[in-house]
Amino acid sequence: MDLIIEGIKKAFWLLVSFDPEVLGITFLSLKVSGTATLISLFIGISVGASVALTRFPGRRIVVSLINTGMALPPVVVGLFVTISLWRNGPLGFMGILYTPLAMIVAQAVIATPIVTGITLAAVQQLPAKLRLQILALGATRLQMLWILIKEAKLSLLAAVMAGFGGVISEVGASIMVGGNIKGYSRVLTTATVMETGRGNFDVAIALSIILLLLAYLINLVLTQVQQRERRR
């Protein structure tokens, strides 16, 4: 019991003293996961909406692949991104393995199918005749796509939450492609794993609290937006 109480005390102190190392780790987590989420939104929304709106042979297979991708295990992604970025791997020439950039790539790979899948479902759920109505209003195909995405915006906020939530809490891929290098590629989850392994439960607890708070705050903001939109 002492262990937990001591841990919480230490954690609290680390938080209120704005410990520079903890702050650095927190900012890097936000930067890596935020950037990865943005990339996944860009790709996921375009691909998801396009697949939702077009009919082509093998579409069902594509949809089921996307849905499978939503449950992609981060360690599997970590493995394949590591192999790709390995010195003599296909993308080895880029020399980005064990950098935050590699972590962004891996996290974007994890979040993109999540955003794609949710977008696909959201756009598909819109009334079929809505597309006719938009075209009849004189819209170009691009304008139609944009209006449909706006119509699905409530569900797309869910995609943002799910995508960001998925990558900020992910550890396997980050450790594999980032290497958990102190002051360089260490993020909240990888640091928590390491400190727990070392028996530094106080630091691990502090990092976990920050992780939870971050996840909560970001979802709180998005939920506010979502619910305000719904009430309007």
Add this chain to the structure above:
Amino acid sequence: MNTSPSPVFEARDLQVVRGGSLILNVPSLVVSEGEILVLIGPNGAGKSTLLQTLSALAKPSRGEILFRGQKIGADIPVLQYRRRLAMVLQEPLLFDTTVYNNVASGLKIRGMKRDEIEPIVARALERFGIAHLRDRSARTLSGGEARRASIARAFATNPEVLLMDEPFSALDPIMRETLIEDLEHVLRETRTTTIFVTHDRMEALRLATRLGVMNTGEILQTGSSDEVMNRPVNEFVASLVGVETILQGKVIRKNSRTFFASVSGQEVQAIGAVGLGEQVSLCIRPENVTLSAIASGNLTSVTDTFPGTVEKITPVGHYRKVQLNCGFPLVAYVTNHSFSDLSLREGTEVLASFDEMAIHVIRKGPPVDP
């Protein structure tokens, strides 16, 4: 000098095939400036397909459509063409934003500036009585309000042609009535060329300057409401425009103007150029059938008078629909007043009469040897 304006629409040899079956087959359709063509027909008649094809939202499998003499997709680009039309579908399909933004959406799509849009939208909202809903979310509107917003959105772009696909079918009768009234007013004022699709006969008669009847992908008849109502080309059109009685008969005697047809052993006198022995359908509208008491004696000068028994009485608004057995089935509409005067009930014996002029004759084939 030819001063007649070129038609707004001219469809030639239009065919749409879906899943191997022909769902639209319109050899020719011309829509003139300022007319309100109402297409009436049952579900699956091809009405919506025709509208979507005319608005270039669906590609015809064959044929071409000219808009003011220009071929769509060739002489005039599809997008440019669509921006000269407006379409209102059965569902209001409003966007998840304010009523104002909804009504402005067509103008925004056309790239108009905010300050240009404002007065146009204000006018459209005013016109359809929803100015007070301007800042409301479209999601919170009632069915009637949403319909109004959707029609205002269509009118805001000042379309040359308005295409409406059963816009009022999901509304309750009172709301429908006021909306039709407002739409009628705006259409008369703007003289917008309109094609209006419905399966409601009263709605059709109310709005149409020309009526078209569709079934199984074909336009069976077009003409003035009066023409289609009173001179339907076939039994399907007759039943759709409210002819309740269609009798099958065979011409047994004729003179210069009138003929007698044998219908279930009775002789019905009608007018028309038919051949002896020819099979004919006799269409009689229920409002043209008069009932009188047997006791009053056969004082009527009307040519066709038959005794009959009341079989069923159904109230229909201000009327009673009375189904009779005169040796053949006959339907009459009786005002509530004469209904109580005649003290009609099931089983009552009455005299049913209708004028030979009120019978519309459909010839059913070549005469058979007498």
